[in-house]
Amino acid sequence: xxxxxxxxxxxxxxxxxxxxxxxxxxxxILNHGAMDDGLCWTRVTQELEKDYDVIMFDSRGHGLSDSxxxxxxxxxxxxxxxxxxxxxxxxxxxxxxxxxxADSSMYVxxxxxxxxxxxxxxxxxxxxxxxxxFGGAMGEKFENPTKMMSxxxxxxxxxxxxxxxxxxxxMMPDAPxxxxxxxxxxxxxxxxDFIQFMKNPSDDITEEPFSALKKIKAPGxxxxxxxxxxxxxxxxxxxxxxxxxxxxxxTHLIGANHDIRRxxxxxxxxxxxxxxADIYK
Numbered sequence: 514x515x516x517x518x519x520x521x522x523x524x525x526x527x528x529x530x531x532x533x534x535x536x537x538x539x540x541x542i543l544n545h546g547a548m549d550d551g552l553c554w555t556r557v558t559q560e561l562e563k564d565y566d567v568i569m570f571d572s573r574g575h576g577l578s579d580s581x582x583x584x585x586x587x588x589x590x591x592x593x594x595x596x597x598x599x600x601x602x603x604x605x606x607x608x609x610x611x612x613x614x615a616d617s618s619m620y621v622x623x624x625x626x627x628x629x630x631x632x633x634x635x636x637x638x639x640x641x642x643x644x645x646x647f648g649g650a651m652g653e654k655f656e657n658p659t660k661m662m663s664x665x666x667x668x669x670x671x672x673x674x675x676x677x678x679x680x681x682x683x684m685m686p687d688a689p690x691x692x693x694x695x696x697x698x699x700x701x702x703x704x705x706d707f708i709q710f711m712k713n714p715s716d717d718i719t720e721e722p723f724s725a726l727k728k729i730k731a732p733g734x735x736x737x738x739x740x741x742x743x744x745x746x747x748x749x750x751x752x753x754x755x756x757x758x759x760x761x762x763x764t765h766l767i768g769a770n771h772d773i774r775r776x777x778x779x780x781x782x783x784x785x786x787x788x789x790a791d792i793y794k
Contacts (some may be wrong), residue, residue: 515555521577524588524596530577531597532569534562539793540606541565542594544614547659550576550699557774560782565789567585569608570594572614575708576598576699585710587608587725591620591635598628607792609633609734609785612745612771616742622733633734633785635773636745639722639754647771648740650746657709663711669700670708677701678784679680685775692775723757729794732760732786764789 518533532551541561543554551569558567573593581745587686594617608629609619611758615637638646645652652658669677677697687695727763735749738744746754751763764784766777774781 525593527579530571534567538566542608543611544569544617546612550785552695561685574704580704580706587620590617605630607631611635623728626730635736651743659711663708736773737765738773742770
């Protein structure tokens with residue numbers, strides 16, 4: 514069991530839960546995707562905690578954090594993180610995340626560029642007009658992918674515990690326990706309010722990402738996988754983002770799906786370490 518700090522911070526009218534490795538080191542905030550939670554960064558954090566003070570938030574409606582009571586907009590999630598940075602008196606951390614967490618991180622960088630020194634995004638929900646949110650078979654099969662995701666989360670939430678890990682291992686046969694166990698536990702802890710929201714979002718989870726990107730000043734790192742394998746960000750979209758963010762590094766990990774770090778962990782962690790080393794040199 515990792516001996517990480519396990520605390521709450523009150524922000525934006527809710528209690529936000531987080532894990533933190535601590536120490537007098539450069540600070541890094543990790544934001545998880547929809548239906549995951551902070552400990553889904555366990556494997557990445559184990560690689561980084563020697564050199565960085567890593568803070569893993571449970572987003573509103575996830576993990577041990579309070580429900581968002583139906584409000585899961587990009588700007589609301591970003592405000593949670595911004596107020597946490599201020600309340601915890603963090604020193605211009607790098608902020609990043611996966612999917613929904615990448616979106617949150619992008620909006621933090623857009624709304625308060627003075628608070629951070631860099632950001633990274635792992636397959637954020639940014640597409641070109643007319644593109645389905647996911648590529649490949651997932652995009653072809655599911656008109657409403659968020660509803661499909663909510664169904665999977667609800668299934669695991671109500672599945673008897675002794676069945677969850679074996680089933681998850683069949684779904685992710687190459688994933689180690691550091692990925693499987695937090696992933697399963699996160700589905701047990703996700704708030705029913707968020708699952709309901711994902712079935713029929715009352716508002717888009719993301720809000721005009723290209724407009725937000727134009728306000729970002731910090732250097733960034735964008736991870737993309739293969740669109741045909743189910744990733745969100747296509748190479749065309751990545752190049753459009755690059756036109757806006759000149760100080761952006763795009764890392765395409767070939768063969769990866771939407772869960773890029775799980776599919777191509779070695780390449781992912783190498784690129785992330787190199788990015789962080791450049792930021793904090």
